[in-house]
Amino acid sequence: MHELEQWPVADEIIADREQIIDQLMNEYSDRILHLAFTYVRNRATAEDLTQEIFIKCYEKLAQFNQQASIKTWLYRIASNHCKDYLKSWHYRKVTLNEKILDYIPSKSKHVEEEIIAKSEKHSLSNAVMGLPIKYREIVFLHYYEELTLVEISKITTVNINTIKTRLKRAKELLKNKMIEEV
Amino acid sequence: MKDPFHNLKSSMKKTVFKNLLFSDERKNAVKEAIRERQSKQQLHSWKEETLVAVLESLQHEAKHGYDLSILLIQKNELSFQNKEGLLYTLLHSMEMKGIVTSTWIYEKKYYSLAAKGKKYLTASKEVSSKQRFSLKHLLEEAST
Known part of the structure; x- marks a missing residue:
């Protein structure tokens, strides 16, 4: 077996990153959900977005600049993600059409x-x-x-x-x- | 004058955010997605062409993730298209293995080839396609 196949160091880092996301979720997931809801005003969409936000954080964790606060970093990713959603084709075309129906008394x-x-x-x-x-x-x-x-x-x-x-x-x-x- | 927002927090908690909690099912879904991505942490799970394309893109100058992702698409390396997150995962693994290094410039992380990375890239070019030595094999010897 190649040595690279069992990277003890890398494994540790992987476990660490998983743990960090776990902690972040325990501490902030409700607040991030509220933030997402504030943007999209729909509970199910806000939940989907929150889920995506934490996965995104996991992927971006290696890029986290230690000089910044992790909370600010998390909120920034969340805010950008929600705004991207609002700009997306799906939201503009599909969701808005549904909304128009809501306005018909x-x-x-x-x-x-x-x-x-x-x-x-x-x-x-x-x-x-x-x-x-x-x-x-x-x-x-x-x-x-x-x-x-x-x-x-x-x-x-x-x-x-x-x-x-x-x-x-x-x-x-x-x-x-x-x-x-x- | 009274700030109209002074009791906004408690008002929102009782109304619009009432019972709005991120459920355990949702948390578990996140954890599962993370585990799935972890399998991509190992260098040998990547195609050799992909690894070479990344190293080549970094050989002349340091680049940040976004520029690199655009360049890879231009090179027709589409492994990261719509999955840019995976590129960062790969760069991170390469950094951990001393194949690339990084520096922060104006809040952006720039990656460049480390000595090890240059060595592999040269090796991958020198080997003729016929008796092509697996770059992955070379990379996997990185730790020795």
């Missing part, structure tokens, strides 16, 4: 359901979920994940002043929305 809708839907509209979180993506992602990262502007800037590659402007604008949009609906 259905007469069979229960009165009760409508009342619930209406009261949900007033909730803050639903208002946030209705914001355009560039505001939604930053509001989520800042107020839900409680990340600093520097961290958000590293994750989204948006510069800090732009992030500040977007937060301010998001608040204005939200205020108008809440007033409109009362």
